[in-house]
Amino acid sequence: MPQIDQIALTYGSQIFWLLLTFGFTFLVIGLGMFPKIQGTVDARDKRIADDLEAARAANSKADELEENYRVKMEKDRSEAQAVVEASKAKANAAAEKRKTKANADITAKLAAAEADIKARSDEALKEIEDVSAEVAQDMVAKISGAKVTKAAALKETKAALKHG
Amino acid sequence: MATEEGKIDPMYQFEVQTILEGFSLGGQQIAFTNSAVWMLVAVAGLWIFMLGGMKRELVPGRWQMIVETFTGFIDNMMEANIGPAGRKYAPYVFSLFMFILFSNIFGLLPVGVLGLHPFTVTSHLTVTGVLAIMSFSIVLIVGFAKHKLHFFSLFIPHGTPLPMIPFIFIVELLSFLVRPFSLALRLFVAMTAGHILLKVLAGFVINSTNAGAGYGVLVGIPSFALMIGISALELLVAVVQAYVFALLTSLYINDAENLH
Numbered sequence: 001m002p003q004i005d006q007i008a009l010t011y012g013s014q015i016f017w018l019l020l021t022f023g024f025t026f027l028v029i030g031l032g033m034f035p036k037i038q039g040t041v042d043a044r045d046k047r048i049a050d051d052l053e054a055a056r057a058a059n060s061k062a063d064e065l066e067e068n069y070r071v072k073m074e075k076d077r078s079e080a081q082a083v084v085e086a087s088k089a090k091a092n093a094a095a096e097k098r099k100t101k102a103n104a105d106i107t108a109k110l111a112a113a114e115a116d117i118k119a120r121s122d123e124a125l126k127e128i129e130d131v132s133a134e135v136a137q138d139m140v141a142k143i144s145g146a147k148v149t150k151a152a153a154l155k156e157t158k159a160a161l162k163h164g
Numbered sequence: 165m166a167t168e169e170g171k172i173d174p175m176y177q178f179e180v181q182t183i184l185e186g187f188s189l190g191g192q193q194i195a196f197t198n199s200a201v202w203m204l205v206a207v208a209g210l211w212i213f214m215l216g217g218m219k220r221e222l223v224p225g226r227w228q229m230i231v232e233t234f235t236g237f238i239d240n241m242m243e244a245n246i247g248p249a250g251r252k253y254a255p256y257v258f259s260l261f262m263f264i265l266f267s268n269i270f271g272l273l274p275v276g277v278l279g280l281h282p283f284t285v286t287s288h289l290t291v292t293g294v295l296a297i298m299s300f301s302i303v304l305i306v307g308f309a310k311h312k313l314h315f316f317s318l319f320i321p322h323g324t325p326l327p328m329i330p331f332i333f334i335v336e337l338l339s340f341l342v343r344p345f346s347l348a349l350r351l352f353v354a355m356t357a358g359h360i361l362l363k364v365l366a367g368f369v370i371n372s373t374n375a376g377a378g379y380g381v382l383v384g385i386p387s388f389a390l391m392i393g394i395s396a397l398e399l400l401v402a403v404v405q406a407y408v409f410a411l412l413t414s415l416y417i418n419d420a421e422n423l424h
Contacts, residue, residue: 002179010180012192014290017200030259040220
């Protein structure tokens with residue numbers, strides 16, 4: 001096995017070249033390049049984590065805004081509802097009042113008109129009685145020649161009118 | 165593959181060959197070898213691979229994505245095994261994992277087709293041994309720096325009955341001291357075994373075909389089919405062994421960092 005047969009002859013050069021090449025590997029690649037490459041990876045991981053965090057924050061902010069908007073919308077709507085309700089009630093009350101007043105007016109006018117009608121019909125009735133009594137007095141005078149007082153004639157006429 | 169008198173030696177691939185004499189250091193010849201070439205190739209490949217991840221864009225491209233998958237994999241492993249304190253060891257474990265992974269995979273590349281000589285750095289005990297000793301040293305240094313002599317309580321599990329403590333201590337200490345060897349041997353053996361198996365099967369294909377068309381069909385084709393399957397398996401082993409080395413290192417560092 002040459003590895004063992006040659007060991008006494010070659011160990012110096014083997015160790016020398018190994019230390020040289022591995023030393024270069026350790027100093028330039030291990031200590032020089034490795035931390036830089038790992039640093040890039042770490043920076044990227046951190047960047048990704050930060051971006052994710054920012055996105056999460058923005059998302060929750062948006063949720064919050066939406067919630068605020070929703071609450072405000074709800075409030076505005078209920079306020080508008082209240083305003084509508086109030087104005088409707090007010091309008092109703094005003095209409096009711098006007099209606100009552102109009103009703104009262106109409107009743108008063110109706111009563112006045114009825115009273116008028118009654119007065120006129122009474123008057124007319126009285127005239128009819130008067131005329132009837134005079135006619136009856138004249139008829140009695142002409143037919144029998146008897147003198148009938150106006151009061152008696154009126155009394156008879158009234159009774160006759162009452163019986164129809 | 166060396167053909168010495170028609171014989172194919174599956175061990176030849178592990179031979180370290182001097183390309184340049186280099187210099188001498190403390191009696192040892194520090195030569196520039198094929199092993200050094202493949203170490204440099206692995207590191208160069210790794211460096212180019214990592215450059216693709218250095219664009220540092222917010223939205224990664226495909227290459228950057230792959231590199232980030234690897235860095236994230238090791239980062240998660242350290243975080244899961246050691247906790248937040250483990251991240252400071254991630255550069256070391258990442259270097260270890262990627263160096264072993266690229267060495268393993270580059271050693272499997274079929275560059276022999278181009279006339280080049282593939283060599284798997286991690287199939288050498290010297291290399292895996294040094295890597296294991298490095299990991300073990302970190303465990304010792306961190307353990308004693310953080311917990312002082314209290315670090316020895318690592319060898320006494322909670323709830324050990326008093327008379328058992330000396331025995332348990334010795335057993336746990338032995339298992340602790342064996343760690344660098346098991347770490348080094350596991351990678352070395354896994355790589356070596358797979359490469360020997362592939363070369364032996366390749367030798368079957370060549371020798372049986374040389375012996376005649378009948379043998380070629382009878383032995384060569386099944387061997388070749390088996391090689392395809394084992395190559396895929398070796399690719400898996402290359403990844404798994406790099407992972408195991410990094411995982412065990414992170415577990416050992418966890419012992420040093422958190423005791424129990």
